[in-house]
Amino acid sequence: MNMDLETAGMLRDSASRYAADNYDFLQRHAVLADPAGYSGKAWRDYAELGWLALRLPEKHGGLDADPLAVGALMEVVGSRLLMEPVLASALVSTGLVRSQGSAAQQDALLPQLADGSVKLAFADAEAAGDPRCQVRAGRISGRKIAVLQGDIADRLIVSAADADHGGERRLFLVDAKSAEIERRHYRFVDGRGAANLHFAGVPAERLDPDDGTPAATAIADVLDHATVASCAEALGIVRALVATTCEYLKIRKQFGRAIGTNQALQHRAVDMFLLQEEIAALTRSAQEALLRPAAERARIISGAKAYISSAARKVANEAVQMHGGLGITEELDVSHYFRRLMVNAALFGSRDEHFARFLAATTHSSPEGIPA
Known part of the structure; x- marks a missing residue:
């Protein structure tokens, strides 16, 4: 969807009206005090408003939004300091599934991302001196740090060296609630959650793009x-x-x-x-x-x-x-x-x-x- 400045302004105004009615400073303060660190109701509202489908392809019911449309929404995320994982899940992780998921993986995941029933986080950063995360025989081992909103993610997209394919860097889908993951949750200074992750032989599904994009x-x-x-x-x-x-x-x-x-x-x-x-x-x-x-x-x-x-x-x-x-x-x-x-x-x-x-x-x- 290519959007002109006027249409982007209408999207921004619509999102601003919703946030003004449902996410003022006092309402956000209640979200900050909630142990979950985000509003489940607001997340469901975003799905109904179509915000979570902005980056989805049209064939999966999305808007295939261009950067101008995404920017219009993100301005409201900033002006109202929304706590939900719009950036981490609806933009970053959804973009990775679009690019790296096979047709079958996209068919399974993208509708769940659009309706908000699944929240994804991207685990990529590693501490200096730590060995690289590695996948061998379908199981991932290693550590990741500072995973934005990894504390509330249902599933994780993890970058790791694929030992079964020459150590090539690949992306893998992991159940965030797996017993083989040690998650240390904390909050950044702005209140958003994050996690440090230790994978100990966690089952991992490789994202396998049909077009072979590295x-x-x-x-x-x-x-x-x-x-x-x-x-x-x-x-x-x-x-x-x-x-x-x-x-x-x-x-x-x-x-x-x-x-x-x-x-x-x-x-x-x-x-x-x-x-x-x-x-x-x-x-x-x-x-x-x-x-x-x-x-x-x-x-x-x-x-x-x-x-x-x-x-x-x-x-x-x-x-x-x-x-x-x-x-x-x-x-x-x-x-x-x-x-x-x-x-x-x-x-x-x-x-x-x-x-x-x-x-x-x-x-x-x-x-x-x-x-x-």
Whole structure:
């Protein structure tokens, strides 16, 4: 589905209305306090609204959405700080099943992803010094760390060396509730769950694409899409921070007048708005770049992620400072936006890793891959 700016705006507005009615700050606070770490009702609502089917092919009842449509949704995910695994399951993992699953595997999994009955997480990162995860005779052994929302996943997509096929890196589907998995659950500073996983001979089903696309190619492609989606999420957060800060400057009074009458604060607010517009432009460029061949888009996507990580952090810093001591409290949404930006800046490659990739693409040298 190719979407123009007007239609993307309608999708964004529709999602914003739902979130405004069902996911305000106090309602999100209740989700944060829930041991599950997400709202089952909201997840079912997302399925009914079609959000979970955005990345599914049309033949499986999906919308086959383009990056602009995905970005419209992710802006709302950011502006409302939604806790459900939209990014981890509906975008990243669904993209991997689309690319690496056989026809039979897609027929079995994609409808369950669309209706929300199955939540997937992608386990790729490994601790420095640990041996690589390996699959031998259909069983996987090894460790994975920092699996985004791996604490609530029903099934896992795990990258591992296939010892039965020359050690080639492949993707495998694993039951997250298997007795042979040791899961250590924890939360990132923004409240979203994660897990460190220890596989001890867990039965694993190899994803086997009919077109023979290498797993490394599929992973790189999905991580590029995830990077751009996180840029759109950052844009949603920045817009929320600019709006709430400007409103605060109007109502907070000091010495009998609104602090927004202070010219220095006005200039800082304008700088925040300019950064917001730069982030919007770079996000749009990155979304357009996803339609290009992989070799041509690395420079634009990594350049956008590197700049947006820094610019969004600056906006968040300014928002916290202009709110004063309130800006760091649990009771104000500003601190929650700040923490989400911190976590997102480290997902799918840090600012420094993407800047290095940007430089390598610019100078036509050989960049290193971006980890999950």
